[in-house]
Every structure is written in structure tokens, then in C-alpha cells.
Amino acid sequence: MAGNKGRGRAAYTFNIEAVGFSKGEKLPDVVLKPPPLFPDTDYKPVPLKTGEGEEYMLALKQELRETMKRMPYFMETPEERQDIERYSKRYMKVYKEEWIPDWRRLPREMMPRNKCKKAGPKPKKAKDAGKGTSLTNTADVLKKIEELEKRDDGEKSDEENEDKEGSKEKSKEGDDDDDDDAAEQEEYDEEEQEEENDYINSYFEDGDDFGADSDDNMDEATY
Amino acid sequence: MTQAEIKLCSLLLQEHFGEIVEKIGVHLIRTGSQPLRVIAHDTGTSLDQVKKALCVLIQHNLVSYQVHKRGVVEYEAQCSRVLRMLRYPRYIYTTKTLYSDTGELIVEELLLNGKLTMSAVVKKVADRLTETMEDGKTMDYAEVSNTFVRLADTHFVQRCPSVPTTENSDPGPPPPAPTLVINEKDMYLVPKLSLIGKGKRRRSSDEDAAGEPKAKRPKHTTDNKEPIPDDGIYWQANLDRFHQHFRDQAIVSAVANRMDQTSSEIVRTMLRMSEITTSSSAPFTQPLSSNEIFRSLPVGYNISKQVLDQYLTLLADDPLEFVGKSGDSGGGMYVINLHKALASLATATLESVVQERFGSRCARIFRLVLQKKHLEQKQVEDFAMIPAKEAKDMLYKMLSENFMSLQSIANLIERRQFETKENKRLLEKSQRVEAIIASMQATGAEEAQLQEIEEMITAPERQQLETLKRNVNKLDASEIQVDETIFLLESYIECTMKRQ
Numbered sequence: 202m203a204g205n206k207g208r209g210r211a212a213y214t215f216n217i218e219a220v221g222f223s224k225g226e227k228l229p230d231v232v233l234k235p236p237p238l239f240p241d242t243d244y245k246p247v248p249l250k251t252g253e254g255e256e257y258m259l260a261l262k263q264e265l266r267e268t269m270k271r272m273p274y275f276m277e278t279p280e281e282r283q284d285i286e287r288y289s290k291r292y293m294k295v296y297k298e299e300w301i302p303d304w305r306r307l308p309r310e311m312m313p314r315n316k317c318k319k320a321g322p323k324p325k326k327a328k329d330a331g332k333g334t335s336l337t338n339t340a341d342v343l344k345k346i347e348e349l350e351k352r353d354d355g356e357k358s359d360e361e362n363e364d365k366e367g368s369k370e371k372s373k374e375g376d377d378d379d380d381d382d383a384a385e386q387e388e389y390d391e392e393e394q395e396e397e398n399d400y401i402n403s404y405f406e407d408g409d410d411f412g413a414d415s416d417d418n419m420d421e422a423t424y
Numbered sequence: 425m426t427q428a429e430i431k432l433c434s435l436l437l438q439e440h441f442g443e444i445v446e447k448i449g450v451h452l453i454r455t456g457s458q459p460l461r462v463i464a465h466d467t468g469t470s471l472d473q474v475k476k477a478l479c480v481l482i483q484h485n486l487v488s489y490q491v492h493k494r495g496v497v498e499y500e501a502q503c504s505r506v507l508r509m510l511r512y513p514r515y516i517y518t519t520k521t522l523y524s525d526t527g528e529l530i531v532e533e534l535l536l537n538g539k540l541t542m543s544a545v546v547k548k549v550a551d552r553l554t555e556t557m558e559d560g561k562t563m564d565y566a567e568v569s570n571t572f573v574r575l576a577d578t579h580f581v582q583r584c585p586s587v588p589t590t591e592n593s594d595p596g597p598p599p600p601a602p603t604l605v606i607n608e609k610d611m612y613l614v615p616k617l618s619l620i621g622k623g624k625r626r627r628s629s630d631e632d633a634a635g636e637p638k639a640k641r642p643k644h645t646t647d648n649k650e651p652i653p654d655d656g657i658y659w660q661a662n663l664d665r666f667h668q669h670f671r672d673q674a675i676v677s678a679v680a681n682r683m684d685q686t687s688s689e690i691v692r693t694m695l696r697m698s699e700i701t702t703s704s705s706a707p708f709t710q711p712l713s714s715n716e717i718f719r720s721l722p723v724g725y726n727i728s729k730q731v732l733d734q735y736l737t738l739l740a741d742d743p744l745e746f747v748g749k750s751g752d753s754g755g756g757m758y759v760i761n762l763h764k765a766l767a768s769l770a771t772a773t774l775e776s777v778v779q780e781r782f783g784s785r786c787a788r789i790f791r792l793v794l795q796k797k798h799l800e801q802k803q804v805e806d807f808a809m810i811p812a813k814e815a816k817d818m819l820y821k822m823l824s825e826n827f828m829s830l831q832s833i834a835n836l837i838e839r840r841q842f843e844t845k846e847n848k849r850l851l852e853k854s855q856r857v858e859a860i861i862a863s864m865q866a867t868g869a870e871e872a873q874l875q876e877i878e879e880m881i882t883a884p885e886r887q888q889l890e891t892l893k894r895n896v897n898k899l900d901a902s903e904i905q906v907d908e909t910i911f912l913l914e915s916y917i918e919c920t921m922k923r924q
Contacts, residue, residue: 247780249901257520258513259901265512265536269440272536274480276442276473302479305587305656308489308497308601310460311475 273300425453425503428831433506435837440509441480444469448477452487452501459498484538485660495600508663510833510907515666519580526563526571529553531580531661539584539658542572546619554623562622569619576612579665579700583611584658615654664704671915672696675765678772679746683739686727690735691747693720694760705922707763713754729755744768763919770822770916773909777825818920826913833906840899847892854889857881 249255269275304312433453437446451467452458458466464474478499481487486506489499512535520528529549534540540548546568553563575581585604672695680688697720698709714736718729727735736758739747746765751757771794779787844851857880864874881889 244780244783249898250905254517254521255901255904258517258904259897261513261516262900262904263896265532266439268536274441274445274483274538276444276476276480278443302483303656303658306602306604306658307479307482308491309598310497310600311479313472313475 271297273298426827426830428827428834429503429507430454432830432834432837433503435834435841436506436509437486439837439841441477444473445477445480448474449481449486449501449506452499453503453506457490457498457500459496463499489601491599491601491603497601507830510903511663511666511911513904514670514907515661515663518666518669519575522580523571523575526553526568527575530568530572530575534581534659534661539660541652541654541656541658542569542615543617543619543652543654545659546572547621547623550621550623551626552623554625562624565619565621565623569617573614576614576659579612579662581659582662582665583613584660586656586658615657617653619653667911667915668699668702668704670911671762671766672699674769674912675746675760675762678744678765678769679739682744683742687735687739689722689725690717690732690739691760693717693722694747694758696720698760702762705919707919708748708759708761711750711757711759714756714758715754717758718755766912766916766919767818769912771818773912774821774825777909818916822913822917826910826917829906829910829913833903833910836899836903836906840896843892843895843899847888850885850888851892853885854881 302311430450430453434446434450437449441449447467447469448463451463455466460471460474460478463469463478464471467474469477478487481501482489482499485502487499487501489497491497515535516528516532519531523530526549529552530545533545533548546565549568550563550565553568554561557563572581583606585606587602588605672692675695676688676692679691694709694712694717697712697716702709714729714733717736718732721727721732733756736747736749736756740749740758744764745761746768748759748761749756750759775787775791775794778790857877860877861874864877
């Protein structure tokens, strides 16, 4: 630390021999560029193990990855609105079963605000904005679906079928959607309340006046 | 927690549960124990989302809670448990080899769901097995139950701590959180259930001719209304037991490589006899007499008692010291030196790493150094102990190699995700085409039409997909293999740390 640069001569503050250079030896050149990102290694890695077990585990791993994405534990982040509403997106939504934890095993503060008295009941409709947790959303939507079914069922289903057959793609298991978006929930409420008249929303070919949401509603209405 | 561990946990949580759960999980891993509102505030996440994320994490045994003074509940993440998610395929495959498809699915459902009641597991597994059976055949609940009982008996599945059933005599305010307890005696106790029924196929006949799929309606579990016979009794996979099995496998395999098949069978028998009586971090098994071992050899193994004794002597004399002689009664008392065995395995792993990374000359030097140390200390040590100095040295080497392995897995995952994202458009296109072809086949399209659709994917695109698939497979397989190394090193580290 008290390294004295002895009268203009360079001197090291530590014993250079300890690092591996003998006294007076020419030091290697200063490197003026960053080291390569993927340098060549002298020894190539050993090939991977292969065998029945390894192959099975590989397939399992990939399968599990896909399965977990479809389970109710996977929390989707609500995607930002895309500039173009892709037609195919509607039909690729994966249906998710709802999961309700066993509240008896959890701290009381874990329960969502609209308190459920029994384990696994259908929670009340959450009409207030921003309260919709995905725990209650799906149940609400299901209730509305049931109600809609009781109303004019027939015509809407037919309309829906025409749409579907045109696309040749069948969605896997339903369009129910765990979206947390409370705004969408509210819009849906309004749409539903407007349906008291004779005009069926789906009859309008150009969806300009009705946001994409109304189409989504139609999907859910049939089921 | 090292950066590498945190990074890897983040990737695993994100892949399995999505970004919200990942954010909460990683935050807890970094900061330690925190209450609900602090988590929400610090991560800038809404309270509702934090709650749901915590529920998911708790369900999967990745986060636990504790009531602190003034009734504040704090949540804590178990980083090492998160890392175990890498090993799920190995746990499931192992069960398959031991208890065939039924066992495999039981463990898979328990891992996928974190914890389940026995009745729920049996129903799910019966349904899944029925799907794969020929038309008209179904899987009986009884058969699945039997396999479940066997898994419980051999400790591969265990009961979760549960809510105590004692009624409070004083009707004071309920506690902010239940204290879950489990009696050791009850951990593998299967409730007396009479589960009667058969698996159900998911009815594909729900789609009628007009193509109006009715199966879109979400299927509620019908047992919402029926009383669940084992309500509140949850089960989980017992990862420690699997680790014990892996360790035993590694030891048997090492003996087979070094000596012969018969020696390894004897060692396997000894380990099997000690399965339930040895704790996971014990340095050696309980002493077993030669007579007992002879009686427990697998049926059809025709070696005489004298030959067995000869083998045991050879094993005990071997410099590897996997087997030790601890007494003379009962024809000779023998133990398996678990800690010694783990140390040898871990050392062999290190040597192999040095060899592959730096060449044989370096590997020779490395082995000599290790050996020389061992010789110096040999006079002072007991046969099962490793002196503190050497242990610390080895420990440091294992920890740094372990760290490197964790880092490599994180890199592997990132690379795989990158490759997948790069080719996202092509992958989606390929999936759509497959879906179109499948639905066309279902409605009976002609060969020519199918051909046309297939050609929507050009030849170079096909090539790209092939390469992508090969790379992703390689990356996935590497993850699994590196995890094997991690397992060996961590087993040694854990065993050594517990003895300090």
C-alpha cells in the first residue's frame, strides 16, 4: 500500500513471482478488446446419456411443461391490447378449470374480499369494479351463461354455429377465460342488460360499432 | 441465496406458474419472511393477485406461513424446494419403474397439484388410466387405492400436516392462521376409505353431428355436493424418500461397476433392509447381521451362506469402504457407510468434471492431491469420519461446482426459451396446420386435400422446425442430466453439513 514508485521506476507492490512470472520476464501484451463471446474450448463436452429412461424423462418433462400451463395454478398475465385483434386468438383460448383452495388451511387474510362461508361454494356476483379476482370471475361468468341460456337460446346458438363452421377450427374446450380484467367484466354487464330488446347483437356483420368484447360475449353466451 | 439459485428459481416459477407467481416467489426468496401487505407494496402488485399467488405457492409447498406477534402472518419461501421442480420427471419416472403406470400417475398428480386428498387422487388417476384403455374397459378405484397404499407404506407419499380438530371451548376470536400439525405416527397412515367406483372417460360423444360442441361447458367436479370421506386429509410426494432411493441407486451402481453383479445385489439388499430404519442424513445404516442379510436376499439368488460371507468380507476390505464391519455376532455385523459412499461419488463427479473441462493431465493431478491428503490423515481418522480440514476443502470444491451446475441449468433454460421465442411464429403456424389437418381427418378429408394443407409449411421451414426440435430436446435433456450432478453434490453437502 505504501508502494513507493522509486524515483520514476515502475515497481510492483507485491511479489511478481507469486503470480507466476519470473523476474524480468516480458509480460504479455495488453489486450485491447473484450474476450470473445463464445470462445473455442479445448475439450468438447461429453455426449448426453441416452436410453429408455432418459428418453422417457425428456418426453415427460416437455409434457409437464405444457400441462402446467393449462392448470388453474398458472396465473396468466392479462395481455395488453394488441393492435390487431386476431381472429384465431378467439379459438385458441384454453379452457381452465377453477381452483378453490381449502380456506381452512390458510391464513384468514388469504380469502378474497367477498367472504365465502363454506368451502367451495359459488361466490356472489362481484358487481363492483376492481374486485374481480380470478377466483370469483369464472363463477360469475358461468352464472351469466346459465341465465343467458335460459333466455333466447336457440337463435344465438345457430348464429354461433355459422361463425364456427366458417373457420374450420374448433377450439379445444371452450372459451372461458380467466381474465382478471374487471373492465371487461363491467362491459359485459352492460351488454347483457341491453339484451332486453329484439335485436340480436350478432346480426350485425360489421363489428365496428360493437367492440371486440361483444363478440367474446357471444361466445360465452352459447355455453 | 446465490444469484444463480435465485435466477434458476425465477425461471422455474415462471415456466410453471406464470409471471405473477414468479414475481412474488422471487421477491420472498430475496427478502426472506414478509407479511402480505409488505409484499404487495414492495412488488407493486395488487393485493388480490398477491393473495392468489401465495395460495398457489402454499398449495405447492413452496411457501410457508407463520403467525408472529400481534397476529401478523408472515410468508417465507423455500428456495431449495423450488429447485426440486427440476427433478419432477425423475420422481415420476422412478415411480413408474417401481409401481408401474398407476403409481406413476399418482405421483404425477400429487406433484402437479401440490397436495390432494386420497379420494381425489384415486379418482383423477382412475379417469386418466381409463382414457388410455380400450373401449369399454375402465380402471377400478380399488386397484388405484391399492397402489396408493403401497406408496404410503414405502413412504413415497406422506400426509401433510393438517388443521387440528380440537374444538376451542372458549369462543374467542379465531386465530389469524391455523397451526398445521402432524403426528409422526400418522404420517403414512392411510385413512380407511371404501372407494368404490370406476374411472370415467371424457365423453367425446358430446360433440354431435352438427358439430356443435357441448363439451365447452366447464366440467364442475361433481363431488362438490357429495361429502368427501377423507376431507381435510391431504397427501404429498415425499421427496426425501425419492432422494434416498436415488442415493441407493447410485451406490449400487458404483459397486456393480467396481466389483460385480453379485456384490451389488448384496449391497442393494442391505440398503433395502435399511430403507425405513435409516434417516436421510445418517452417516451409516443400522448394523445388519450376515444371517439377516442371507435371509433377505432376493428369491432365486442362489448363493450359499459361505459365499455370502466371503463377499461381505471382500466388500468390507475394499479401499472404497462402502461397507464396513461393525461386529462379530450373528455371523458378522455389517453396515453401509453412507457418508463415505456419498463422498466417493461426489469426488468421482468432481474428478470427471476436471477431466472433461481441463484434460486428463489435470485430472491426474487432482486425483493425486486428493489421495495424498487422504493418506496423510489416515492414521488419525476413524473409518467413518472425515477430518474437519479435508471435509471443509471438499465441501468448498463441491459447493463451487454445485454453483456452476446451477448456473448452467439457468443458462440452458434461458437458451431454450430464447430459441422457442425466436421461432414462435413458425411454431404457431405449424400448430395451426396440425390442428387443421387433425380436424380435416376427423371429418374425412381426402388425401389430396391433406397434402395441400401440409404443403403450407415449406421445406426450409420444415428444416427449421426439425433443427429447433432437436435443439430444444438437447437443452431439455441437458437440464435433466445436470440435475443429476447437482443431486450427488448436494447429497454430499447436506450429509456433511449435518455432521458439523
